[in-house]
Amino acid sequence: MQTKIRFFSVTFDFPRDELISRVIAASRRVPDKITLADFDEARPSASLYLFQPRNISIARRNEDGEVVWDSVETVDRIAVKIHISKQYAVISAIxxxxxxxFVDMLMSELCSDTKYFYEAMEIEEALVKKHVSKFDAARLVSAKVRDFAVYEGAVGRFEVTSKNGLVDDIAPFLRGKFYRVDSLTYELTHGFSNFLVTYSSGGGIKVNENHLDLLLTTFEKLI
Incomplete structure (x- = not known):
């Protein structure tokens, strides 16, 4: 089963060494919204569960046999980790x-008296290459690119795949041209495991849940 992890970069006004104390305080103040699972004051980092209500529509038949729609409230439980990286704080959500x-909800509880800003973390090609180098073997098997010039006033978007692996610059006709990478999929080998990982430039990674812990541990050390 594929698991998607989204990454957000966060900046805030309070000192970094206050992060854990603020997370603990928020989990005690609003336990219906935030549950603290684990923390590490030395890093600092914390693993949380966030609870966010939302409404869904369901269809049912009334006594006359007509289909009517009702709104029912449900709750999403979101596994989140927040830690201090080399440049900023990072929130990862599974x-x-x-x-x-949910990021707004968490940060508003942690920063009730200060300002904060967050955005989807950009996963650049250079970072991806550093990460895949941490494994025994890595082969690029699929790439989606966009914004390359086709002719004056027209840009293109395409996906190229190969089970035998792609060249480093993805496609020969892109050499020397400007383009943006949307996503890169690698086939990784580590020990006795062989699996696929997709990196999205918009801050997302997809991987089989069996390899989630290995992937997150190595990735977090680079950001």
Whole structure:
């Protein structure tokens, strides 16, 4: 089963060494929203569960046999980790909703008296190459690129794949041209494991859940 991890870069006004104390305080103040699972004051970092209510629509038949729609409230439980990286704080969320409202909820509780700013973390090609080099073997097997010039006033987007692996510059006709990378998929080998990982420039990584811990541990050390 594929698991998606989304990454957000966060800046805030309070000192970094206050992060854990603020997380602990928030989990005690609003336990219905934030549950603290684990923390490391030395790093600092914390693993949390966030609980975010949302409404879903369900269909049912009334006594006359007509289909009617009702709104039912449910709760999403989102596994989140927040830690201090080399440049900023990073929030990673596993299989989170498409909306980033849960990041706002968390940061508003941690920064009730200060300002904060967050955005999807950009995963650049250089970072991806550093990460895949941490494994025994890595082969680029798929890439999506965009914004390369086709002719004056027109730009293109395409995906190229090869089970035998792609060349470093993805496609010969892109050599020397400007383009942006949307996503890169690598086949990684580590020990006795062989698996696929997809890196999205918009701050997401997809990997089989069996290799999630290995992937996160090595990736977090680079950011």
């Amino acid at each position: 299989n989170s909703p498409r909306s980033s409202k």
